[in-house]
Amino acid sequence: MSSNATLRWASMLGTLVLALGFGGVVVTSPKPAEAPLHPTVTLLPNDASIQSKSYVS
Amino acid sequence: MSPELASRHFDALGSTCELLSLGSGQAALERCEARVREAEARFTRFLRDSELARLNAGDGRYLPVSPEMFAMLEAALWAFDESQGLVNAAVLPALVSAGYDRPFRLGLIEPATAAGAQLPPLPEILLLDAATRSAALAPGAALDLGGIAKGALADQLIDELGDNAVCNLGGDLRVRGRGPDGDGWHIGLCDRTAVALTEGAVCTSGTTRRRWGQSAHHLIDPRTGLPARTDLAEVSVVTDSALRGEVYAKCAMLLGSAGGVTFLEARGVHYALVPAVTTGERMLGAAA
Numbered sequence: 105m106s107s108n109a110t111l112r113w114a115s116m117l118g119t120l121v122l123a124l125g126f127g128g129v130v131v132t133s134p135k136p137a138e139a140p141l142h143p144t145v146t147l148l149p150n151d152a153s154i155q156s157k158s159y160v161s
Numbered sequence: 162m163s164p165e166l167a168s169r170h171f172d173a174l175g176s177t178c179e180l181l182s183l184g185s186g187q188a189a190l191e192r193c194e195a196r197v198r199e200a201e202a203r204f205t206r207f208l209r210d211s212e213l214a215r216l217n218a219g220d221g222r223y224l225p226v227s228p229e230m231f232a233m234l235e236a237a238l239w240a241f242d243e244s245q246g247l248v249n250a251a252v253l254p255a256l257v258s259a260g261y262d263r264p265f266r267l268g269l270i271e272p273a274t275a276a277g278a279q280l281p282p283l284p285e286i287l288l289l290d291a292a293t294r295s296a297a298l299a300p301g302a303a304l305d306l307g308g309i310a311k312g313a314l315a316d317q318l319i320d321e322l323g324d325n326a327v328c329n330l331g332g333d334l335r336v337r338g339r340g341p342d343g344d345g346w347h348i349g350l351c352d353r354t355a356v357a358l359t360e361g362a363v364c365t366s367g368t369t370r371r372r373w374g375q376s377a378h379h380l381i382d383p384r385t386g387l388p389a390r391t392d393l394a395e396v397s398v399v400t401d402s403a404l405r406g407e408v409y410a411k412c413a414m415l416l417g418s419a420g421g422v423t424f425l426e427a428r429g430v431h432y433a434l435v436p437a438v439t440t441g442e443r444m445l446g447a448a449a
Contacts, residue, residue, distance in 0.1 A: 134232055134233065134235075134236040134312075134313030134314075134316055134317060134404055135235060135236055135239045135404070136239075136316070136401060136402035136404055136405045137401065137402070140400050140401050140405060140428055140429065140430060141401040142400070142401065142429055142430070143358055143359075143360050143361030143362075143399065143400070143401055144358075144359065144360075145356050145357075145358060145361075145399050145431045146344065146345060146356060146357040146358075147354065147355075147356055148347055148354075148355040148356060148357055150354075152347055152355055152357075153342070153347055154347050154348070154349045154355055155181060155327065155340060155341065155346050155347045155348070156179055156181060156327045156329050156334060156336075156346065156347075156348055156349070157329075157332075157348065157349035157350075158329070158332045158333070158334050158348060158349065158350060158351070158363040158364060158365040158397050159332040159351070159365055160332060160351070160365050160366065160367035160368075160369050160370045160371075160395055161175070161176030161177070161311075161331035161332045161370060161371075
């Protein structure tokens with residue numbers, strides 16, 4: 105078994121143990137990765153169509 | 162045949178939410194909306210029987226909390242740490258002192274005098290016990306989880322929407338997939354520029370909305386306990402997670418243009434700024 109596959113199985117086992125410990129409920133921790141993982145950002149021209157907008161609420 | 166674009170708009174979390182999905186259908190959007198409403202009922206400070214209201218009334222006692230609340234409190238502590246104290250969920254007493262003591266739509270009154278005080282560090286007043294999944298707040302302390310909840314929820318709920326979707330919770334927005342045009346979802350930022358993203362988050366913080374009286378607004382500076390005085394009106398941040406984006410955008414707002422740019426550049430994120438224009442005591446967005 106490759107080390108990646110081993111890690112996946114360990115992760116699944118850990119999730120199962122957590123599920124049992126929390127009475128069957130698992131909530132993914134909302135904490136992000138330690139350092140920002142930078143997404144690829146493409147700047148669009150001024151006349152580009154917009155599908156959604158981030159705004160002050 | 163290209164997949165159909167499904168969309169859903171609704172008011173929740175004190176703002177407008179927008180869900181978009183290519184290929185996963187309306188049922189997935191309805192499930193996601195139900196999760197948002199469930200979270201709103203849990204994390205609101207305006208309902209006496211919400212889980213957050215019960216925790217805020219705990220008066221120093223350890224109370225058992227749901228897995229969802231425990232995770233959100235961990236996120237609040239992460240946000241405090243990541244922002245070096247600038248994003249402090251223990252902001253509620255200061256918000257109430259500034260007049261934000263009821264839902265915004267009911268109308269707020271700015272107090273005649275405002276005497277702020279530095280907020281206590283969150284880790285000193287919020288204690289978590291993972292073994293018993295319980296939490297305690299110091300007497301007199303109270304949490305507002307509004308911004309943190311929107312960011313964290315967008316990160317969690319994008320998985321509900323499939324592999325080509327947008328989860329926009331009041332401007333805290335998480336994106337996944339190539340979008341309708343195939344080059345990523347096109348997202349507008351606060352300065353009216355736009356970016357295409359296939360994976361990531363865009364969040365905006367600012368003082369151009371939720372203002373009342375002469376100069377009061379909802380963005381409290383934890384260093385003073387008063388509505389922030391900043392030369393920025395709005396900041397958008399593009400990064401990997403909506404929780405991180407929410408924290409970074411708020412930090413930049415609080416630090417002002419000079420400190421904010423240094424903060425964002427040091428973290429290597431894409432951002433957009435709108436400077437404030439001063440009109441007497443009021444500071445308004447230049448691009449408003």
